[in-house]
Amino acid sequence: MQFQTLVSDSKSLSGNIGVMFADDELIISAIIKILKQTNAHVTLYGIKDPTELIRSFNIDGDFLNRIHLRTFEDKENVYKKCADDLTNSSIDVLMKGNVSSAEILSFILQHKSFIDENNFLNHVACFEIPSYHKMLMISDVALNILPSIDDRIKMIKNIESFSKGIGYNHLNIGLLSSVEKPTNKIPSSIDAAEISMHFSDDSFVSVEGPFGFDNAIDKESAIEKGLESDIAGNLDALIVPYLDVGNTLYKSLTYFAHAKVASLILGATFPVILTSRSDTIENKVNSAILALRTLL
C-alpha cells in the first residue's frame, strides 16, 4: 500500500474525533485542517474555553458547526465526560491536545473496557520515505521501551488487525537487528527467530528476521548478502528490538530522509492520535486521516 492512498480521498471520511485539551494554537490549527480535509466532527474536551482561539482562525460556519465544545471546571470532569463519550460511542477517535502523552495513556489504561482483547498498546508510525517503494510501518518508536518477545508478538497482532482495517490483504513484517543471521552475541537476532516462528501458520502475515536495516529495505543488498528471503527489501512493517532503535530511526527518517509520517497508538478499542508537539501539523493531520480510515 502507498502512504498517499491512505491520506488521499479523505473528503468522504467521517467520524467524531475527541480532542483532549485543545487549548493551544498548534492543535487548533491542526483541527481546522482536519475539518477542511475530511467530513469529520471534532469534540474538544478541556478546562479553558477555546472559543476565542477558534474564532481567531476566521473559519466558515460549516466548519464551526462541526466543532463541539465540552468545557468543564476541572480535569476530573473532563476525563469523566470523555470516558463516557468513548463508552457510548459519541466519539470514535481519541486525540491528544495540549497534555502529556503519559497522562493520556494513563487515562486509557485506567479503563479496562478501552483495551482490546490483545491487551497491549503500541505505537505505529507509517512512513512515506522518498526512496522506498511503498509505505513502511515501524513499531515501536514512542511507547514500549524494552518490549519482551511476548510484547513484540502482541505488537505484530495489533499491526495485523490495524492493517486489515485499512485495506491490506497481506503484510510482510521484518524483525530488525544488526545482522541477518541469528547469533548469541546479539540478543535482537535471537529474539527474531523465536518471534517469526510464532507466525509460521498465519496466512495474513509473513514474519521474518533477523534483518539488518539495509536488507530489510533494499532487495539488492539482500541478494548481495546471499540472504534467502521472500520478503527482504519488500517490507510493509518493521519491528525494532528496543525503543532507542525505533526512536532514532523515526527521527533520522523525518529529519534527514524527508519522510512523511502518520502515527497511531494501537490496541485500544478506538484509534488514538498521540503525536508530540515537535511533530509537524501535516503529520498530525495525516495521523487523524489515518485514524478515520480505520473506522471505515
Add this chain to the structure above:
Amino acid sequence: MQFQTLVSDSKSLSGNIGVMFADDELIISAIIKILKQTNAHVTLYGIKDPTELIRSFNIDGDFLNRIHLRTFEDKENVYKKCADDLTNSSIDVLMKGNVSSAEILSFILQHKSFIDENNFLNHVACFEIPSYHKMLMISDVALNILPSIDDRIKMIKNIESFSKGIGYNHLNIGLLSSVEKPTNKIPSSIDAAEISMHFSDDSFVSVEGPFGFDNAIDKESAIEKGLESDIAGNLDALIVPYLDVGNTLYKSLTYFAHAKVASLILGATFPVILTSRSDTIENKVNSAILALRTLL
C-alpha cells in the same frame, strides 16, 4: 569540521596502506582510485597473485610503481609478514580486502603491541549528511554490540585522539538515547549522565546527554523542548547506546538520507580500514583518505 575538508586536497597525502587479501575486482578498483587520488603506496598481502587482475584495469606505470605485492603460499605467512611490516612501520595503515572483518580483528587482537594504551577498539563512521551543517561522527555502528559504560568512555577517548589527529581543536559529543532527561525506565538515558560526568574536566571535549536524535542534530527542536545545552543541535560526534541503534542509523543515513561516509577502526596503533562489501567504492576510498590524513 566539514567532511569535504577531510577528503579534499588528498593528492599530497602519503603513506603505505597494507591490504589483506586484495584478490577481487571491487577491492582492486578501490585501490586504483586511492592511488589516483593520493600519493600513497599500497602493499597487497595475499595468497593469490593479483597481477593479472591489476593489469586488466590498464593503469599507468606511475600507479603500478606504487603497488607492492607480497604473495605467499599460505595464510599463516601472509599474516606473519603483514605483522612484521606493521611492527617495523613498513606499512602505516591496515585495510581489509576479501576477508571477513572478524578475521582481521582477531589478527589485530592477537598482537598486544598493535593495541594502544587505551586498550579498546571501536568503529567510527564519519558522515556527510546533506541537511546537517558539519561532519557527524557516529560510534559504534559495526563493532561493539553492547558496550558498557566503561567501554563507551574508552570509545570517546579513542574518538578524542583521532579527532586531534585530523585537526579538530574541540569536539561536541552527544550521548544518544530516546529522551532528553534521565529516566530509570530507559537505561541509555541513565548511562549518559554517568558517562558525561567522566569528561567534566576535559577541555577538548564537551560531552553531554542524554539526547534524543532530534535534539542532537537540530537546535530548533532542542529549543522547543526547552533543553538547556550548549551543544544540542551542534554535535561533532554521537555515541549510541547499542550496536542495533548505531547500525540501523548508519544504514538509514546511507540508504535514505543520501549521506556520504568514511569509516575507520580506532584504538590500534595504526588506522584500520574495515569497510564491508556492501559499502560503495567511494566510501572505501574516502575511508582510505581519512586513514592517510591521520598520519599527518
